[in-house]
Amino acid sequence: MNIDVLLEKTGLKKTYPRKIILGLFEDRDQFLSADDIAKVFQEAGHPVPLSTIYRILDQFVEKHLVSEVHIETAQVKLYERAHAHHAHHLICTECEKIIHVESCPVHDYESDLEDTHGFKVTHHTLNFYGLCEACQKAHA
Amino acid sequence: MNIDVLLEKTGLKKTYPRKIILGLFEDRDQFLSADDIAKVFQEAGHPVPLSTIYRILDQFVEKHLVSEVHIETAQVKLYERAHAHHAHHLICTECEKIIHVESCPVHDYESDLEDTHGFKVTHHTLNFYGLCEACQKAHA
């Protein structure tokens, strides 16, 4: 969907930093940190401070344009375009690539947990770590 | 197993801070942060600086006496006694209680991932968030 239309829907003003940032997520479907985004502005010759970038990311998460991705091995917060469906991630420990997987193997298991532990599950997080196809070949 | 024996096996010297910290994990099987541990020393009237605590936790993780638990909603590092088997956690979003579960519902799924995404999984992390039994009752 169009960047301007998406921003209008949220009620957020259409500013230069917001349009660029949302464009990065919408167009290229990347996993980005605040610092990655700062570099893009830097290289475009129009630096934007990290404080602004962090504020915008928070707002985008709140408006469900973007979601935070928790990667245990990363020491910084990562964000990706929000997806319609609950998903999981495959993280390559060699090249840091992240693969988004829109299927979930533990949906049924959640009701088991309610029976065995009396625990009512609202959501879960599941990450797989290993080697992507390219890095496996490089190792072979 | 005895605290002293465990420390001897690792080759680490048996010092006061190490014995107390290892005891917390072994005896009570708790989930603890560096700050939680600092409070214990404080209350015992024998304060130990956080730098020492962090150093010891790192060593215990390296020696497999303790393992780090990644909880997305916690802003600090948490540690628990190392267990023999791969496990998962149920985290109560109300009272912060953590339940350790020694069963895994995604073991088979990992080979599927290799087929569908060419991704070779080495390990994974899985956390369930929700309400524990006590907090469900309190809400009802």
Added chain:
DNA sequence: TCGTAAATGCAAGTGATTATCATTTAGAAA
């Protein structure tokens, strides 16, 4: 008992993220 590497304690440093606040601006109203 001694010698020494290991461990500790204190203080200062890091680095990602957040908060403060003066200035600017998008966008609605006149």
Added chain:
DNA sequence: TTTCTAAATGATAATCACTTGCATTTACGA
């Protein structure tokens, strides 16, 4: 189109968990 104002930005300082450097102490083997 001009004016107005809440929202947004940018510069700077603050936080806070964690780490590091270094001088002093200590466990423990010789």
